[in-house]
Amino acid sequence: MPGAAERGSELSEQIEAFVSRLRGGGQRPRSEDTARQTLSLLRKIIAHGRWGWAGELMDLIRTEGRRMTAAQPSETTVGNMVRRVLKVIREEYGRLHGRSEESDQQDSLHKLLTSGGLSEDFSTPYPSLRANVIEAINELLIELEGTTDNIAMQALEHIHSNEVIMTIGYSRTVEAFLKEAARKRKFQVIVAECAPFCQGHEMAVRLSKENIETTVMSDAAIFAVMSRVNKVIIGTKTILANGALIAVSGTHTLALAAKHHSTPLIVCAPMFKLSPQFPNEEDSFHKFVSPQEVLPFTE
């Protein structure tokens, strides 16, 4: 059927384009955009891909997911979204299969003792599974839209008048958080510039447009200024399974300085940044960029 074959090749083209964009990424892409693109791509795979039952679909998603994560291992949002989609498929299958809603999906000692079978077989085909899964993914996409606003809504409880807040680099979530608080409260913000790309400057410009008193300082001054800071609020790239953060270079310094002065450190991050991985493969997490931008070759 020419239609299906066309769609199939178009799909693989799109996947290729996404993978090469991930691999190439010189500019740091927005995590939310990456998450949304991953979900749309997965939705297309589910809608147009050739699969008969849940087990096949999960294998298909896993293969594509592995390819996408291999392109850029430091972009953990891709992997997180793939895992979410797999969970959605398992849940929808479970619902259709007739298992009760409250059944614990996770392993536990209790489940070990009371379950009847050895392992879950996803082989029964259900025609309505495709539609259900696509609907669930649409819900996920809608959830994605609202994350920054949901986080910003809590700003007033955490920021009080005349406080000095410190942040580092440029995080859109923290920007929205601070802007929301600035509507009702008056406070100061100190931004660490985060050399060599100095994203902190952009953050400072945006904050001062909202009439928030902002100061920019160099990364070296973080410890020196920390004694005057009430709270530290930062964004992050990933939150790992043991609660650790993978964030922009300089965050560790900020955290150590805050710990030394017993200053509370608040992290604002949307749910697609939560990753079930542990910080073990150090080399696959760091992202290295060409030194061209700091010291041009011509000099």
Added chain:
Amino acid sequence: MSTDDLIETFRAQLRDDPDVASAVAAIRALLGFLRQDRGETIQGLRSSLRDAIDTLSRVDSSVAVNSGGELFLRFISLTSLEYSDYSKCKEIMIERGEIFLRKVSLSRNKIAKLCHPFIRDGARILTHAYSRVVLRVLEAAVESKKRFSVYVTESQPDQAGQVFINLQKMAKALRKLNIPVTVILDAAVGYIMEKVDLVLVGAEGVVESGGIINKIGTNQIAVCAKAQNKPFYVVAESFKFVRLFPLNQQDVPDKFKYKADTLKTSQNLTEEHPWIDYTSPSLITLLFTDLGVLTPSAVSDELIKLYL
């Protein structure tokens, strides 16, 4: 089934399969006991099982046998809640018991799969005494083409460390795969800790607070590891979770600290050397179990889910 038969079945299990965990052997023996039990009520069954578990603890007083027994009792209670007809209940129990044993035999492989990515290439590992789960993890790491070296403590008073490296199959296989193994004195742990990248130990029991009960000397190693900022990993199967909450070393019941024969024959227990100690959860970085990678605080969640 008489007590002697039960003890004989238990001992036979341990003899025939030296790799089996003592808790699993205990559960197998109890399952056999269940099959031959001729009682007619759940209450009767429970009380005869309690007696059976006591008998087994008199043979092998380790924490693992105790936790295996408790788990089996819990298993009986959960199953009996679902079915009121005793004979049907018994059939289901035996069937589920078999499934449980089969699942549990896969647990070591699950743990090895979870744990070996944490061993980096070129790592130097410190381990304590003899643990079959640790051996399995190291085997898996070798299979994934990692190079690492291992320090083992001598582990007095029974020199289990020596047994560890002289054990026929495992050590020879490890040596064949070119893993350098060094035996160190128990007293040399503080000395060697700066060279070590991570500490990996097994556990005889995992207590409710997330701490572990293991061969004497484990607590020392954990304290040294914390002082030098080295990660302290514990590998344990989920049937070792036990409902104890010791607050300090003295809180661990005497029946676990000493071997079964010592308990029977000794005049003054305070003059005997204890065989196990308690390591508090603040010293442990992560626990690898067949339920996943857990932080010490997640262990109490798991126990609550089962027992309450």
